[in-house]
Amino acid sequence: MELPKKTPSVWVVVPAYNEATVIRSVISEIRSAGFTDIIVVNDGSMDDTQEKASAAGAITLKHLLNRGKGAAVKTGIEAAKELGADIVVTLDGDGQHDPADIAPMIALVREGYDVVLGSRLKNCDGMPAHKIAHNHIGNFLVWMVYGLWVTDSQSGFRVYSKKALELIDTKTDRYEYDSEVIREIKHHQLKFIELPIKVRYTEYSMGKAQKMNLKNGIKTLIKMILSSS
Amino acid sequence: MSIYQIILALVAFLFIWNGIAKFIRHERSQTIFKLGVSTLIWGSVLAFALFPRVSFTVSKAIGLGENLNTLIFIGFVVVFIILFKLLSVIERLERNLSEMVRKEALEKLPPKKKASL
Numbered sequence: 001m002e003l004p005k006k007t008p009s010v011w012v013v014v015p016a017y018n019e020a021t022v023i024r025s026v027i028s029e030i031r032s033a034g035f036t037d038i039i040v041v042n043d044g045s046m047d048d049t050q051e052k053a054s055a056a057g058a059i060t061l062k063h064l065l066n067r068g069k070g071a072a073v074k075t076g077i078e079a080a081k082e083l084g085a086d087i088v089v090t091l092d093g094d095g096q097h098d099p100a101d102i103a104p105m106i107a108l109v110r111e112g113y114d115v116v117l118g119s120r121l122k123n124c125d126g127m128p129a130h131k132i133a134h135n136h137i138g139n140f141l142v143w144m145v146y147g148l149w150v151t152d153s154q155s156g157f158r159v160y161s162k163k164a165l166e167l168i169d170t171k172t173d174r175y176e177y178d179s180e181v182i183r184e185i186k187h188h189q190l191k192f193i194e195l196p197i198k199v200r201y202t203e204y205s206m207g208k209a210q211k212m213n214l215k216n217g218i219k220t221l222i223k224m225i226l227s228s229s
Numbered sequence: 230m231s232i233y234q235i236i237l238a239l240v241a242f243l244f245i246w247n248g249i250a251k252f253i254r255h256e257r258s259q260t261i262f263k264l265g266v267s268t269l270i271w272g273s274v275l276a277f278a279l280f281p282r283v284s285f286t287v288s289k290a291i292g293l294g295e296n297l298n299t300l301i302f303i304g305f306v307v308v309f310i311i312l313f314k315l316l317s318v319i320e321r322l323e324r325n326l327s328e329m330v331r332k333e334a335l336e337k338l339p340p341k342k343k344a345s346l
Contacts, residue, residue, distance in 0.1 A: 041334070059338070059339060061334040061335065061337060061338065062334055062337065063330045063331075063334055064330055064333060064334075065326070065330055067326070067327045067330050067331075068327075071327045071330070071331065074331065075330075075331045075334050075335065078331065078335060079334075079335055079338050082335070082338060083338070171324060173323065173324075173327050223320075
């Protein structure tokens with residue numbers, strides 16, 4: 001008699017920096033999508049992100065200092081591993097990602113993929129033109145430095161299998177983290193797939209000061225080159 | 230004396246003076262080592278600005294003859310090496326800081342959840 005397959009433990013990691021306005025609705029949407037194990041990493045926020053995330057029922061970890069999105073995601077992944085995660089989902093804390101996309105991404109991991117990359121560029125509807133241009137430049141640079149072509153190297157919406165969680169070892173802390181994961185996929189020859197995701201560009205998510213701009217882009221490129229050497 | 234020599238000399242003098250003033254005021258950030266290094270660097274700039282012929286003397290003394298461009302090139306290479314070293318050090322410190330912050334955050338992972346494994 002064949003034993004029934006154990007349901008994998010899925011944890012959703014949400015890095016958050018000054019997201020008090022939206023974090024509650026982000027958590028609520030993830031819960032509505034059927035995922036109750038949520039870790040919010042409050043990356044040194046100066047508002048009440050911490051309190052609001054805790055009140056919404058997520059496990060909330062706090063960085064005493066702002067260390068960047070990459071560092072927050074890594075902390076969340078480490079926590080999820082400690083809590084016995086088989087699959088980890090990462091998505092941004094500003095509400096731009098739709099948790100309804102989590103289920104199809106997890107289905108792909110269960111089919112045998114190690115990493116599922118949510119791609120905004122496979123479905124650019126509603127995406128501002130300058131964002132599309134930034135992403136194309138980012139993809140080209142990632143391909144140049146790390147040698148792997150993906151359609152959205154800067155997406156924070158990703159799903160990792162247990163194997164990927166064990167193998168991926170990142171060092172960078174800020175926006176270059178997303179690109180570094182691409183390097184790790186190539187390095188460990190992980191089986192990956194890109195899935196079109198829905199992205200909601202709101203006035204709130206577009207207005208955040210710490211988002212990628214030219215200055216951050218140049219810094220990211222320098223760090224990518226340093227981390228590849 | 231040309232304008233650029235005067236400006237360069239003034240800037241160098243101000244930096245040297247600022248360093249000495251900080252040291253006299255016993256500012257915590259100003260050590261004798263930092264004062265020495267900044268005086269050496271800005272003192273050299275001051276000397277080159279006021280007495281441009283010094284650069285030819287230095288060039289000859291280190292065996293480059295009249296080839297001043299090589300001296301300038303070597304100067305740039307040294308500056309880039311220092312910059313790269315500094316970037317590496319900052320990078321390492323940032324990484325250590327992140328590790329410390331992460332460790333502290335993970336220590337607060339709810340024990341109830343940990344125990345339920």
